[in-house]
Amino acid sequence: MKWELVCGxxxxxxxxxxxxxxxxxxxxxxxxxNTHVCPVCTGQPGALPVLxxxxxxxxxxxxxxxxxxxxRLTRFDRKNYFYPDLPKAYQISQLYAPICTKGGIEVETxxxxxxxxxxxxxxxxxxxxxxxxxxxxxxxxxxxxRCGVPLMEIVTEPDFRSAHEVIGFLTQLRSTxxxxxVSDCKMQEGSIRADLNISVRPAGSEKLGTRTEMKNMxxxxxxxxxxxxxxxxxxxxxxxxxxxxxxxxxWDDNKDASFAMRSKENAQDYRYFPEPDLxxxxxxxxxxxxxxxxxxxxxxxKRVRYREQYKLTEHDIGILCQSARLCxxxxxxxxxxxxxxxAANWILGEVLRLCKEAGVDAADLQLDAGKLxxxxxxxxxxxxxxxAAKQTLEAVFAENVDVDAFIREKGLLVERDxxxxxxxxxxxxxxxxxxxxxxxxGNEKVYGFLTGQCMKLLRGKADPKDVNAALREALAK
Amino acid sequence: xxxxxxxxxxLARAIREGKVTSPELxxxxxxxxEAVDGxxxxxxxxxxxxxxxxxxxxxxxxxxxxxVGPLAGVPMAIKDNICMRGLPAACGSKMLLDFDPPYDAxxxxxxxxxxxxxxxxxxxxxFAMGSTTETSFHGATHNxxxxxxxxxxxxxxxxxxxxxxxxxxxxxxxxxGSIRQPASFCGVTGFKPTYGAVSRYGLIAYASSLDQIGxxxxxxxxxxxxxxxxxxxDVHDATTVDSVCGALEALDGDVRRLRVGVxxxxxxxxxxxxxxxxxxxxAETLKSLGAQVETFSLGMVKYAVPAYYILACAExxxxxxxxxxxxxxxxxxxxxxxxxxxxxxxxxxxxxEVRRRILLGTFVLSSGYYDAYYVKALKVKALIKxxxxxxxxxxxxxxSPAAPTTALGIGQSLSDPLKMYLxxxxxxxxxxxxxxxxxxxxxxxxxxxxxxxxxxxxxxADKTVLRAADAFQRATEFHKMTKGGAL
Numbered sequence: 001m002k003w004e005l006v007c008g009x010x011x012x013x014x015x016x017x018x019x020x021x022x023x024x025x026x027x028x029x030x031x032x033x034n035t036h037v038c039p040v041c042t043g044q045p046g047a048l049p050v051l052x053x054x055x056x057x058x059x060x061x062x063x064x065x066x067x068x069x070x071x072r073l074t075r076f077d078r079k080n081y082f083y084p085d086l087p088k089a090y091q092i093s094q095l096y097a098p099i100c101t102k103g104g105i106e107v108e109t110x111x112x113x114x115x116x117x118x119x120x121x122x123x124x125x126x127x128x129x130x131x132x133x134x135x136x137x138x139x140x141x142x143x144x145x146r147c148g149v150p151l152m153e154i155v156t157e158p159d160f161r162s163a164h165e166v167i168g169f170l171t172q173l174r175s176t177x178x179x180x181x182v183s184d185c186k187m188q189e190g191s192i193r194a195d196l197n198i199s200v201r202p203a204g205s206e207k208l209g210t211r212t213e214m215k216n217m218x219x220x221x222x223x224x225x226x227x228x229x230x231x232x233x234x235x236x237x238x239x240x241x242x243x244x245x246x247x248x249x250x251w252d253d254n255k256d257a258s259f260a261m262r263s264k265e266n267a268q269d270y271r272y273f274p275e276p277d278l279x280x281x282x283x284x285x286x287x288x289x290x291x292x293x294x295x296x297x298x299x300x301x302k303r304v305r306y307r308e309q310y311k312l313t314e315h316d317i318g319i320l321c322q323s324a325r326l327c328x329x330x331x332x333x334x335x336x337x338x339x340x341x342x343a344a345n346w347i348l349g350e351v352l353r354l355c356k357e358a359g360v361d362a363a364d365l366q367l368d369a370g371k372l373x374x375x376x377x378x379x380x381x382x383x384x385x386x387x388a389a390k391q392t393l394e395a396v397f398a399e400n401v402d403v404d405a406f407i408r409e410k411g412l413l414v415e416r417d418x419x420x421x422x423x424x425x426x427x428x429x430x431x432x433x434x435x436x437x438x439x440x441x442g443n444e445k446v447y448g449f450l451t452g453q454c455m456k457l458l459r460g461k462a463d464p465k466d467v468n469a470a471l472r473e474a475l476a477k
Numbered sequence: 478x479x480x481x482x483x484x485x486x487x488l489a490r491a492i493r494e495g496k497v498t499s500p501e502l503x504x505x506x507x508x509x510x511e512a513v514d515g516x517x518x519x520x521x522x523x524x525x526x527x528x529x530x531x532x533x534x535x536x537x538x539x540x541x542x543x544x545v546g547p548l549a550g551v552p553m554a555i556k557d558n559i560c561m562r563g564l565p566a567a568c569g570s571k572m573l574l575d576f577d578p579p580y581d582a583x584x585x586x587x588x589x590x591x592x593x594x595x596x597x598x599x600x601x602x603x604f605a606m607g608s609t610t611e612t613s614f615h616g617a618t619h620n621x622x623x624x625x626x627x628x629x630x631x632x633x634x635x636x637x638x639x640x641x642x643x644x645x646x647x648x649x650x651x652x653x654g655s656i657r658q659p660a661s662f663c664g665v666t667g668f669k670p671t672y673g674a675v676s677r678y679g680l681i682a683y684a685s686s687l688d689q690i691g692x693x694x695x696x697x698x699x700x701x702x703x704x705x706x707x708x709x710x711d712v713h714d715a716t717t718v719d720s721v722c723g724a725l726e727a728l729d730g731d732v733r734r735l736r737v738g739v740x741x742x743x744x745x746x747x748x749x750x751x752x753x754x755x756x757x758x759x760a761e762t763l764k765s766l767g768a769q770v771e772t773f774s775l776g777m778v779k780y781a782v783p784a785y786y787i788l789a790c791a792e793x794x795x796x797x798x799x800x801x802x803x804x805x806x807x808x809x810x811x812x813x814x815x816x817x818x819x820x821x822x823x824x825x826x827x828x829x830e831v832r833r834r835i836l837l838g839t840f841v842l843s844s845g846y847y848d849a850y851y852v853k854a855l856k857v858k859a860l861i862k863x864x865x866x867x868x869x870x871x872x873x874x875x876x877s878p879a880a881p882t883t884a885l886g887i888g889q890s891l892s893d894p895l896k897m898y899l900x901x902x903x904x905x906x907x908x909x910x911x912x913x914x915x916x917x918x919x920x921x922x923x924x925x926x927x928x929x930x931x932x933x934x935x936x937x938a939d940k941t942v943l944r945a946a947d948a949f950q951r952a953t954e955f956h957k958m959t960k961g962g963a964l
Contacts, residue, residue: 045566046559050714082801089801271842
């Protein structure tokens with residue numbers, strides 16, 4: 001019997017707005033427990049939510065970028081349930097009128113064919129807090145810093161038929177969200193989480209099988225493993241004549257297996273009703289137009305532009321367009337006058353190398369584009385050697401030094417003193433007659449030694465090109 | 478001048494004119510409360526030290542010639558469900574007995590900016606659920622006119638405190654009549670502003686789409702003055718709207734050509750004879766002042782109470798879910814796990830009426846019943862608003878009784894909750910439609926208990942409603958009566 005996998009996703013994305021969805025607390029990750037809180041996000045008696053406009057605009061941008069219909073009169077609803085990480089004992093979410101419907105993302109199937117994955121909806125909601133289990137006191141502690149962080153829930157139709165498609169979808173979704181600037185999408189920090197709805201059915205059947213929900217995958221690889229493992233598990237169950245139990249399962253990446261959490265048969269009744277503390281949000285033509293106009297350029301459009309306008313290679317484009325941060329750096333450098341190819345070389349070469357060595361993700365790169373542009377310009381004017389330029393960049397990356405001050409302090413400015421160069425060359429040839437002999441006899445290797453000696457005499461403060469030219473000239477005599 | 482019998486505006490003027498100081502007023506209030514509140518039990522939390530310090534501070538600024546505000550130095554109280562730092566806001570409940578709010582309600586902040594001296598909290602039905610102030614965990618409040626009777630509810634403490642001359646005024650809250658009904662039972666004036674006129678930030682929520690904070694005082698002028706201070710759009714409350722200003726200024730006593738509608742459905746069966754008589758007499762008084770009074774038919778009246786209880790209980794069941802024993806408030810002693818901790822805390826922390834309404838509300842929101850009850854009630858709410866909108870095309874204000882009876886005996890109501898709910902007939906539709914309404918004394922029944930009349934206005938006609946009540950009070954003396962005689 002041939003089986004077919006049917007899978008849908010519920011992706012939760014934490015928005016990186018400065019403040020929370022219903023109050024002015026910071027959304028910054030980390031921070032001592034219960035320090036990014038206020039009466040509103042801790043559900044104090046008498047506190048009320050007030051909607052953060054930027055959250056709505058971020059959701060609108062996401063919907064527009066993914067081809068969704070934007071719901072013009074969108075409302076919030078209360079989802080009621082009791083849990084210690086939910087201070088009000090209800091989550092303000094959207095059920096009846098989510099801000100976006102339809103839309104989707106095109107992916108490639110395993111066979112390389114194009115396929116459109118449809119979205120069911122996108123809605124806004126608030127995140128809950130974090131429960132920390134303390135084994136020493138056998139108690140559970142509540143940290144409400146995360147309460148009220150704005151979330152977008154992106155729900156797909158059950159259109160996926162393979163883990164490959166799911167990973168392709170998530171990769172593109174992440175890229176879109178990063179290029180829009182609405183989320184940094186770091187799975188390891190929890191700013192993007194995916195729950196899977198998985199079922200199997202005989203290939204060719206139209207009827208959907210019983211599905212299970214899978215949670216707790218912390219990486220794209222874990223998601224792929226979870227899908228394949230669960231599909232296999234369900235097939236085994238069905239082939240042995242039993243029925244698949246509708247339940248929520250928790251993926252354990254260390255054990256490469258999943259375990260049942262709670263039975264969805266006794267699904268909770270959330271008693272959804274419209275949130276009376278928040279008036280409906282009316283999105284008029286003007287607001288929609290303004291958001292449309294402010295949509296940033298996405299990866300695909302950049303690929304085309306980098307190819308046609310900047311004339312970069314496919315290889316360079318491929319790497320650059322994986323990171324919104326690197327694209328931003330490239331465009332900032334070009335805007336400051338750096339030649340695109342040169343800018344790309346520096347980013348893909350030195351900058352990425354420094355990131356890797358420091359263990360810094362490109363997305364978290366802290367680098368002043370102005371300073372890098374200045375270094376590249378000085379190099380172009382011959383005022384810095386390439387080695388000195390790299391050294392300066394390292395210092396800017398590590399300590400954000402002032403470029404001119406650093407160059408002055410370390411004496412890195414190239415001295416174009418033709419006389420000094422000529423004198424150095426003369427001296428080196430005088431002091432090393434054997435090497436000169438060897439060179440004249442045809443030994444090219446000793447040339448390196450001679451240039452090295454010249455640079456040593458000049459204390460490195462000469463343009464290697466000048467030394468090279470002078471030396472060649474002297475040796476030719 | 479007997480300062481415990483003056484209005485807030487009179488006291489504010491007396492302070493400005495140097496005739497009395499704020500600390501003297503606080504002292505007088507303290508003496509009065511200590512003398513009578515043992516029997517009446519209107520007050521719950523009191524902090525005389527803080528109040529005196531504040532009075533001295535305000536007085537010092539006044540003495541320097543500073544214009545501190547329209548209510549500068551006047552002592553008053555706020556209902557037990559309104560948050561102010563330093564005073565435990567218990568909501569009349571075991572659940573929040575020692576709850577010390579970490580912030581001030583917006584309305585409180587505005588009162589403080591106006592120079593008011595808030596001395597403490599007034600008693601209320603638990604979580605504002607009730608019409609008699611008998612469900613309070615602090616114990617019942619007694620009606621100053623007859624200690625064997627209730628002061629009404631849920632703002633019974635505020636009404637009783639003013640009626641007993643303990644304080645010139647107090648803030649209450651009104652979800653289904655909780656300011657207006659106790660005001661009428663205690664012979665004082667109570668005002669519920671248009672929904673959205675006063676911020677609910679800091680008002681511990683009962684029913685979010687119906688709650689409003691409002692004043693109880695000796696007359697409509699004081700209510701207007703307090704409204705002027707506490708109203709206004711608030712960044713902390715998304716349901717606030719631009720509201721009318723200058724209510725006090727608009728009190729010109731002129732009701733000529735005011736069109737008063739009297740709904741015949743409100744004067745049918747079930748209305749006490751004396752109440753009917755007094756309210757109709759009030760209609761005559763308004764007529765004699767130049768108003769045009771006419772009876773008419775108001776639709777949807779019989780659906781108001783069921784729609785109200787469905788919507789209010791539904792919202793309350795959700796608003797009260799946060800009281801789970803985890804973050805603040807009462808936490809049960811022994812529990813094996815998180816579920817039993819929450820269950821025990823809520824079962825032990827909430828009183829019977831609160832638990833009844835939470836269960837009712839949970840039921841009407843539950844899957845399978847949501848459409849039949851909650852959605853239906855929302856539709857009825859919209860129809861009730863439409864019925865009032867139609868009425869306000871022909872009339873400026875609508876006159877009705879505040880309640881079908883005068884104050885009931887303590888212990889008489891709680892055993893028949895449905896009958897108690899039906900007593901809200903005249904007040905709940907006002908909250909459902911989001912309209913402004915004032916109740917004011919218009920006479921007494923055969924037992925000498927106060928009767929209250931209600932004037933309802935169109936949305937944002939707060940000034941019209943207060944002006945009409947004020948005009949009535951310029952021509953009558955009912956609002957100057959206390960148990961101890963005329964003021």
